[in-house]
Amino acid sequence: MSDYIIETRNLTKQYGTQTSVSDLNIHVKKGRIYGLLGRNGAGKTTTMKMLLGLTAPTSGEVEILGKNIRTNNKQVLPHIGSLIEAPGFYPNLTGTENLRIFAELRNIKNANAIKGALELVGLPYRDKKLFSQYSLGMKQRLAIALAVMHNPSILILDEPINGLDPIGIAEVRSFIRELCDAQGKTILISSHILSEIALLADDIGIIDHGVLLEEESLTELENKNRHYIQFGVSDSKTAARILQSDLRIQNFKVCDQHILQVMDVNVPIALINRTFIQNGLEVSEAHMCEDTLEDYFKQVTGGEGIA
Numbered sequence: 589m590s591d592y593i594i595e596t597r598n599l600t601k602q603y604g605t606q607t608s609v610s611d612l613n614i615h616v617k618k619g620r621i622y623g624l625l626g627r628n629g630a631g632k633t634t635t636m637k638m639l640l641g642l643t644a645p646t647s648g649e650v651e652i653l654g655k656n657i658r659t660n661n662k663q664v665l666p667h668i669g670s671l672i673e674a675p676g677f678y679p680n681l682t683g684t685e686n687l688r689i690f691a692e693l694r695n696i697k698n699a700n701a702i703k704g705a706l707e708l709v710g711l712p713y714r715d716k717k718l719f720s721q722y723s724l725g726m727k728q729r730l731a732i733a734l735a736v737m738h739n740p741s742i743l744i745l746d747e748p749i750n751g752l753d754p755i756g757i758a759e760v761r762s763f764i765r766e767l768c769d770a771q772g773k774t775i776l777i778s779s780h781i782l783s784e785i786a787l788l789a790d791d792i793g794i795i796d797h798g799v800l801l802e803e804e805s806l807t808e809l810e811n812k813n814r815h816y817i818q819f820g821v822s823d824s825k826t827a828a829r830i831l832q833s834d835l836r837i838q839n840f841k842v843c844d845q846h847i848l849q850v851m852d853v854n855v856p857i858a859l860i861n862r863t864f865i866q867n868g869l870e871v872s873e874a875h876m877c878e879d880t881l882e883d884y885f886k887q888v889t890g891g892e893g894i895a
Contacts (some may be wrong), residue, residue, distance in 0.1 A: 592651075593617065593652065593742060596648060597613060597649045598611045599611070599612040600612070600648050601635075608631050610799050611870065612798070612799075612800050614800060616776055617790075619773075621626055621765070622790070622792070623791070624779075625778075626796055632746065635673060640744060652667075653667060659852045670745070672744075677731075679718065682718055683722070684702060684706065686730065690737070694737075696737060697739055704737075708733065708736055709730070711730060723756065728748060728758065732745070736749070742773065742774075742776075745773045745776070747780070748777060749781060757784060796888075802888050807880070811849070813879040815853050815876070815878050816841075817860070818848040820847055821864060823869060824842045825842065831850065831860070841855075849877070
């Protein structure tokens with residue numbers, strides 16, 4: 589059996605002449621949160637629909653819990669909870685009443701399933717508040733309660749923090765992390781919000797135009813981020829010559845007429861600064877910098893920032 593709870597092999601989806609997902613190979617480990625990161629339209633939702641058997645791949649395979657989803661969906665799907673699109677909750681019913689209807693439709697016999705799911709996401713059981721009176725954060729919590737009501741071991745959540753205010757985002761982030769850490773659930777979450785994925789995920793896959801460009805742990809990705817010293821000077825070309833001739837520094841980048849970056853971070857900033865001034869340069873800034881996940885995303889996609 590594979591070491592991965594979810595694994596795809598050359599997963600591809602075409603709509604006519606348009607390729608939405610191309611030769612995708614993702615690997616989701618047990619008990620971890622995997623963040624599928626990409627711009628809107630990058631292929632995240634299509635990928636998740638193929639994982640769940642909601643749309644058939646043009647080619648390639650999906651294995652979940654070591655079984656092919658196409659031939660074993662009845663055995664695999666009961667172990668998965670998902671949130672792909674907003675569920676059709678009734679606005680004039682309470683959260684408990686809404687979940688009761690879904691429990692009947694799904695033939696969930698466990699009497700404590702609804703109460704347990706609501707407690708898990710921090711919503712009250714049998715309260716009087718109607719769904720129409722819920723905040724966005726509460727609505728998203730209820731949607732995830734629906735996804736976990738049958739106590740699945742795997743969660744597949746498409747943009748679960750999309751459209752939430754900062755408080756709602758923090759709430760949902762907190763209990764998704766808790767579902768993984770305290771409940772041991774394996775979670776695949778998609779998002780175009782870089783900062784939230786950086787706070788939430790253990791592993792990250794970067795998808796762009798349907799192609800998986802990177803897949804690694806967040807720790808590995810952070811280690812790849814560049815560290816450099818940025819200087820603002822009166823003349824960056826002169827500064828470059830001084831770095832080479834006086835300090836024997838070759839690893840630097842001239843960004844524009846006044847900004848340059850020194851990649852050799854072991855050289856003391858004060859030494860470089862003093863050398864520039866002694867050679868008649870004016871120095872307006874000198875500080876240590878570290879690339880963000882946003883910077884790395886731009887680097888690997890060769891494009892603008894994520895949106």
